[in-house]
Structure formats: C-alpha cells, structure tokens
Amino acid sequence: MDRLIKRPRLSLALVVVTSLLSACGGSDSASNDTQQPLPVPPAVIPTPPPEDTPLYPKMTGAQASRLLHQATMGPTGKEIEVAAQTSANAWLTHQFTLPPTLHSPALRISPGKEQANYSNRIDAWWQVSLHAPDQLRQRVAFALSQIFVVSDTGNNLRGKPEAMVTYYDTLLRHSFGNYRELLEAATLSPAMGTYLSHLGNEKANVELNIRPDENYAREVMQLFTIGLEQLHLDGTAKTDDEGRTIATYDQVAIEGFARVFTGWTFAEAENWKWPTKHYLAPMQAWPEYHSELEKILLNSERIAAGTGPEQSLKIALDNLFNHPNVGPFIGKQLIQRLTTSNPSPAYVERVASVFNDNGQGVRGDLKATVYAILMDQEARDLTYAPSHFGKLKEPLLQTVQFWRELSAYSQSGFFYTWDLASSHGQAPLGSPSVFNFYRPDYQPQTLADTELVAPEAQIANSVTSIGLMNYHYASLLWRIDSLKEGDTGNQILIDLSQHQQHLAQHGPQGLIDYYNRLFFSDQMSLSMMQELLAVFEWAENKQPEYQIAYCLFLIAIAPEYVTQR
C-alpha cells in the first residue's frame, strides 16, 4: 500500500499540507457512509517571527527545548529547531495569536455507529493534542481542565461526549482570556451544571424541607477560585495570633452561594422539570425557580432579596473573582501544571501580582498570567532556579510527546485508547472526582524528609507506574509501522523513518545527541548516554527500528526524562 494513501506524511518542517494530503487523513476510514469530520491534519509547524535583541535574545536549542516542554503538549525535534530561531518572548507572543483548535469539530463517530461515544471524545483529544498548531493554548486548557474539573468517570456524562468536548472548547476559548469570563463560562456550562448538580437546582421549599443544592457553591470556592485558607500574595497561608490558618468561608457563605446557583437549566428548555438536554449552549435562567431571598457572600457582601438570577450570578462571581486569594491560589496551580511543583513564594507572588494587575489595570488576564509564569527568571534561567525546580511529567503528556515526535497514526484514522486510567493514571476530563487526579500539596513518602511536594506522584503507584511502563513498551516496540504488514486497523502506529535516517547519517552518538536535545533539553547524564550507546552493542544484530525503539523505551522510563526540569 502506498504510504501516502495511508496518511499524510510530514517529513519536513513547514510542509504545506496540500488539500490532497489532508483529505487523505479521513478518506480511508473504513466507512464513508456517514458524513464525518476529518481528523485534524498534522500541524504545519507555525513559524514565530525572528527576534534577537538584548532584552529578548534568541534561544539556544536547549533553551527552546526547555520552554517547549513547559509550554506545549510535548515538543517535536522540528518544533524545537524552529523555536530556536527566535526568542522565548517571540515564540510565546506568536502562540498567543493562534486561533484555538477546538475539539468539537474533531469528534467523529465510529464507522457503523449511530452516535459518538466516550472513545470518540478521547480520540478527539488525541487528534487535537497531537496535531494542533496552538500548542500553548492546548497545554493551558489541559491545565485548566485539572482545576475546573468536569469528569465523565462514573456518572451520566459518560454517555454525553458532545457535552464533554464542548466543555473542553470552553476552556480552550478562555485560556488566554479573562479569568472572570472563564469562571462564568464554566459555571454556566451544562456539563459543569450536570457534574456539580447546579443544573436544575431550585429555590427552597420550606414545607418539604428542601433547600438549594450546595454542591457547586462549595466546590467553586474550594477548588475553582479561593481555596479553604486565606493566602498571602505569595501563596503561603495566613495565620491568626495562635498560629492557626484562617478559613476563607463558612457555612453561611455556602448557603448564600447555593441560593445564587438556583434557577438555571439547559438552554431553550420548554419545561423546567423535564428539559430537553441541550449541551452545546450555556445554561439559561428561570427566574421563578431562583431564590428570591437575601444571599450572603464573602466578606459579608449581600445580594438584596428579590434580585434575579443573572444579576445575582454577576454579583456573586464578581465577589469571588475579587477575593485576594484567587491570584495566588490559581496562579500557583498553573505554575505547578506548567513549570514546577515547588515554586518559590517569590515566584508565586510575581505571578499573582500579574494576575491581580496585568500592568494596564486589568485583573484576571490569563494571557499575561501564563506569560508571567513562563517568562519568569525562575522558569527560564537554570542558574537562578532552585535545584529542585521542575515537575514530574504527566503520564498523558509523555505519550503525547512520543506520538507527536513519531507522527503516530492509525490506518482507520482513529486514536482509540482503552482504559487510560489504568495505563496512565489519568484521562482527559476523566478525574475520579472534582478533586482532580492529584492534590496540589501531595507529598509522596519518599519526600517525607523535605518540604517538597510532587502532585503527579499521587497517581504513580505500583499499578500505574508498571501500567505506564508497559504502555510505553507496547506503543514503542510493538507498533512500528515499517515492521507491520496487512491491515492494522485501529492500532496506533509510529513512524521511525526519520530517526532511522538520522542514525544512518550520524551514527548512534548522533542520534543520542538528537535525543538529548529533544527529550532532555541537553541535560542528559553521562550514565544515561552510556546506557543508550550500549543498546547499539547488545542489540547490534537487531533491525535498526528495534535499536531505536529500545532507546526510546529506556528514555520513556528514565527518571531524568520523566522529570521536567
């Protein structure tokens, strides 16, 4: 079979994907009976404008690799090469200009099926994460999906893939917008309303002992905005005279906010009790089901009795948004998702200050906040960063990087991945609860003698770490396309031809140097290098594909790869 028919090839940077090639991406799906969106075509690597000034010097290759590990879903060698032609500032600025690649258009129904299912929405996540040019936005949205948690694990949203991709799109659209707007959009998302049960929530009925549902009121405060304890700007907890932390809210505020989140249901519902489930548009209010009582908010702010649902929502979200905790609370978690598990208080303070004021008097500017996180000297300058700087790479992002670099594809065009919870300990929008896959303050027992946390270690137990090791092994050794024959259907294959060429031209050391840049940002240890060189000796009788795959597998499980520094 002609390889070009199997999928679009992307062997060179900046290849313009022709209409012929991009059409091929979906044309060999087993069935053409149903109209389906095409898979997202492999990205044309966007070229940021060149910049090399004293303030914003051109990055070295190693610097570009570090930045892209922090700011993409997992960089490819070509992307790093392109980024190294310019400055960190220009690369980020350019990424901010790219339009969002949304997930809804990538939601495809499996051949022979009537409607999309769970594995189709996961397929959409892979397609976009692997191929979208707006990599920074995808990474930030993925981070936000772990703060504004909605999950279809163990609940009715499992059967609503459209609701889930629409929610993800909401996060993508607001990733570089204002936090206040993101907060409102997430609050009014029907997926969120279903997940945290404020959709269909009614005002009290005293005779029946019914009071408003408190679920969203509680979690929007505890997890999406202010957290449990009052914070300094640098993210450390404030304490009272006796050294105890100070709570941010009490049950009175819970009940006040619970009243705010009454009277909302699906858009265009004809009937309050049995609404048509419209997951694609924000929820709408029914004033007669909204609590008309007074609502007590944070800092004793009150919404007067008789205020309607939209106005109450606006006042209540403003009340949360303007709480001084939001900057450090959200800023620190975004830092943890992007650059380091243990930011210095000063780093958090610098980021929170930008959240509080982007320099033009605007609070909650996420673009400015993300820029501050990634351009901070602690994130950019290894000599400035503490020795524990960095984070464990999320298992999903490890697989994304390998599949991006190795142009993963399947003959059917679908990326079906089963039971990511077992193999990766996480799945996009698949947290076991609203508390995400891990707590921001999780400290594994191995760090007990330190002040350090490692949130991602919470999902690295003996089952998941061996599960992930097996997954890397299978996807790198058992899915090499040039060693496959016949119909491979839904198998996700990798293409090692570029690496083979590199090996043929530059030898083992040359390939390892390339890997050092790509996977380790030039920080590979000598012993790791020797380990990889040794592969070419003990596997000298093996095909080059296997020699390469063995190296890639060892890299995938190496402590120095798994730790993003």
Place this chain on the structure above:
Amino acid sequence: MDRRRFLSMCIKGGVSAAALTSTQLQAMQNLLNQQNYTDYKAMVCIFLLGGNDSMNMLIPLSGDEKADYLASRQNLAIESPLPLSPVSQLPDTGLNPALAALQSLFEQGDFAFIAGVGTLRAPTSLSDYQNKRSHIPAHLFSHNDQQGRWMHGQEKQSLNTGWGARMLELLEAAPGFASNISLAGTNPWQRGHSTSAFAMSRSGQAKIHPLTGTSTRAQQFDAAISRMLRQQAHPLANSYSQGLSKGIAQSQAMNASLEGLAPLPGFSDMPLSQQLHTIAKVIASQSQQGGGRQIFYATMGGFDTHDEQVTKHPELLSTLATSMSEFHRAMDSLGVSQQVTSFTMSDFGRTLSSNGDGTDHGWAGNQMVMGGAVKGGDIYGQLLPQRLGSEFDVKGGRLIPQVSTDQYSATLAKWFGLSDGQLLDLFPSLSAFNDLYLPMMRS
C-alpha cells in the same frame, strides 16, 4: 483452612502442588517479614467515596422516631425496611432493603452497625458548634479534608500519615511491603513514616512486559532498568525512581506468590467485588504463612448523591451489600473469618433535608463492621434521631457525631493487637473521650 486444603484448592485451579514448593513458597514467606506474631489477622477498609447517606441505612420503624424520619426525609424516605433484631434494647429499627444481602449476616452475628460516627476532636454539643469552639474539626463538610481526617486519625500535621500505616509501624519495626496493600491506589490511611501502600490492580495481575521472557532483550532491559533507577540527584526524579524500582520488585514478588492460584468462587464482576476477590486471594496465600498482620484498602465511588438519590443510592447500597457478603462467604470457606475484619469508612453522613432530588454534605453517619471477630447482630454507638432541629442538628439535618472516628478506628486497632497506650499514641485526640473504644469486637 489447612495447608492440604489450600494446596488442593491450587490443584483444582490446574496448578500442581510441586509448582508451589520452591520459589513461590519462599516468595510468600518473605512478603510480610513480620516476626512478632504467632497468629494471622487482616483488616479490610472499604472506603465509600463521596459521603454515604448512611442515616438512610437504618430506618426507624415506629413511634415518634418514624414520624420524625418521614418528616425530615420526605421523598427520600425509605419504604418497606427489613426487620432487624439487634441484641441491645433499641428503638424499633429496620434495614434499608437495598442492604438485604447483609441481613442474614447481621442476624447470624457476623455483622454490626456503628451508629452516629463522625470526625470529632472531643465530645461536642450544639452550643459548642454554634459558638465555633476551637475543638470543632477543621474544614467540616469538605470531601478531601474529611476523608483525610478519617484516615489520618489525627488533625492535620506537617507530615500527614495515616493510622493504618502508623499502626503497622507500631507493631513491627520494618513491616514487609505486603502488610500494606491498596486495591485503589494512593491513600492517606496507608501512608506512614517509613512505609506506604503496595498497590494492586483489581485483577491482581501485574505482568511486566519488558522483563517478561528469557530473551537477551529482557535480560538487558532488566539490567539497564536497575542501573537507571538508582539514586537520583533531583529529589522528584529520585522519588519517581524509588517508586518504580520498588514497584517492579514488589510486583514480581507478589506475582510469584499468587501465580497459579485459582480464582475463588462466588465473586461477581462489580469493581468492588473484584477488589475484594483479589484481597481474598492474597489472604488465602498469606494466612498460610504463620503469623502476620495485613491491612487492605478498597474503595467504592459514587456516594456523593447531590442528585437522583432516589434511584442512585439504593443501587449503590445493593452493590456494596452484595460485594461484602460475597467476601464474607469467601472468608468463611477459607476458614479465616475469625481473623479478617472488614469495615467501612466514608467522608461524612449527609443532610437529612433534601436539595430537591438529593442530599448535601453532612457530618455524623453510620458504619458497618463485618467478620467472625465482630460481636455482630447489634448496633453500637448511638442511633441519632432523624429529626430536623434536634439537639444533634447543626442545621439542615447535619448531625453532630456521638462517636468519634478515632474511637471507631481504635476499636479495630485494639483488635489488631495494640495496647491502650499505643492507641493513645496512634490517635492523639482519643484522650478527650471517656471510652477509648467500643465494645463491638469479641476480643
């Protein structure tokens, strides 16, 4: 079960007894590494994630109690409760029919309820709560904080360890990894000062592909991986490295000990049943090795019933009851039910009042204890009136616990072999209560 029966069970599963003699028996013996015991005991925690509406497990059948119940629970009130005949003189109380699978265990004396349990630092009155006295537990009604308080057995410390792991560390200086097993990943209960849980999947299998087989490749990977997972300079890299390295070695040892062990009969394919099945297999293997102590952690999710409680909650309880009774039968047929005690924990109870179609986060709740060592057929603690506005109601039917989680846990820890002094070490706030433990265990 004696050794011969155990071996015969293995043979029925298609494994010859000879296969068990060498490496496997040795592997089994080294898993616990405990010298201090002549007997074997295991504790199985079933955590009901999300906050079980456990007040709705025990239903008042008559009198004012019933009228109060119907008034507070409204459309969430349970119809047709099953009769219970507890040993103690108690108000007429029935069982939620979704728990029918447990009724006979209760009646035959292998199962008990503990009523009115919740997080407390000291006995607490309504006025204490209203006046925000300092001994009110931190972050009431918050899922992860309350789960943590149950499992830590103490207020938040700089180092958050759980009472399960601390208990093992009190009993034995360096307990083997298989003394501390989780079927649901990382959790606060099993994280200690020097130990942490060994995680198993619910299938119990942990094949390690790259190291499987006898090829040069497998041998080279084995050697390369052990070199790569040495001490790392970066603390997070080191943490990962140690975790994976231990995970591989321990999984290999556990694989060897379970290899060829036939599935035990009587387990259905629900996730909790599968977790308990794997626990049962480990118990079948380890209880043959002489003395030792093991703690196990299993979970069931979905109990955060803010909506659709009328349909969801009975399904949850029914699944739970089925899985628990399957496990009890397995322990019985292995002949170890006296040595294995299972018990529930859950974030909190829920509000008696409704939010329309569900309930919100509450405080006190009821818990369940099962096993041959339990003085079953009874309800311990205090059955709280399901009345809004009672002296126990802080508001909306969030009830003040009359038994602390630590008293409940200490009772189990005492059965496991801890002295009163060790209990006070393990649960610092126990000293605020008159009784260190409840009379629910036979010894």
